[in-house]
Amino acid sequence: xxxxxxxRAEAELTAYGLSFPEATSGPGWTITRALYVRKKMFTVFGExxxxxxxxxxxxxxxxxxxxxxxxxxxxxxxxxxxxHNWVIAHFGPDDxxxxxxxxxxxxxxxxxxxxxxxxxxRMLD
Numbered sequence: 004x005x006x007x008x009x010x011r012a013e014a015e016l017t018a019y020g021l022s023f024p025e026a027t028s029g030p031g032w033t034i035t036r037a038l039y040v041r042k043k044m045f046t047v048f049g050e051x052x053x054x055x056x057x058x059x060x061x062x063x064x065x066x067x068x069x070x071x072x073x074x075x076x077x078x079x080x081x082x083x084x085x086x087h088n089w090v091i092a093h094f095g096p097d098d099x100x101x102x103x104x105x106x107x108x109x110x111x112x113x114x115x116x117x118x119x120x121x122x123x124x125r126m127l128d
Contacts, residue, residue, distance in 0.1 A: 009058040012100045012107075013048050016060075019108055020046060023115050024123045038111075045118040046111055056096040060107065062114035064090045071110070076103065088117075 013036075020026055020038040026045075031037030035049040047061040061084070064071055068088040071077050076098060078091040092107070094100040100107075116124035 007056045009056055009094060009100055012094075012104065013058055015104065016046075016107055016111060017048070020111050020115065023112070023119075024126050025119075026115065038115075040115060040119040040123060043118045045114045054096065058094045058100060060092045060110075062090055062092070062110050063117045064088055064110055064113055065117050066113055067110070 017028060017036075017038065021028060023040065025040055027039050029037060029039060031044065031047040031049070034051055035047050037044045037048065038046040045063065048058065050059040053059060065088045068080075068090050071090045071092075072079065074092075076092050076094055078093050079085075080089060080091055083089075084091065090110070092103075092110075094103075112127060116127060
């Protein structure tokens with residue numbers, strides 16, 4: 004059972020993401036964890052050297068990427084990430100990730116719809 008609020012949040016978000024049609028989980032890049040739809044990554048959890056009481060998430064947000072950049076827990080995206088509307092949310096040990104769960108679930112859904120084949124994406128509407 005996850006110990007920290009960040010680990011519990013990741014477990015809850017992963018379970019939510021896996022409820023989407025044809026969603027699977029697996030390794031991301033190096034030490035990260037990811038959610039996929041038909042072998043296309045739609046969310047990445049973690050980053051190199053991340054502590055157990057922190058969580059980083061990377062998601063594709065074609066609708067709300069600009070708005071998301073204004074939030075305190077969103078890191079500035081650069082290069083390919085910014086060009087393709089991927090957002091990097093980071094929660095440190097002192098951040099209340101629980102207060103942002105509804106936002107993160109909405110972003111997870113938006114990222115899934117952006118990456119999934121249209122037929123699958125429409126199943127969430």
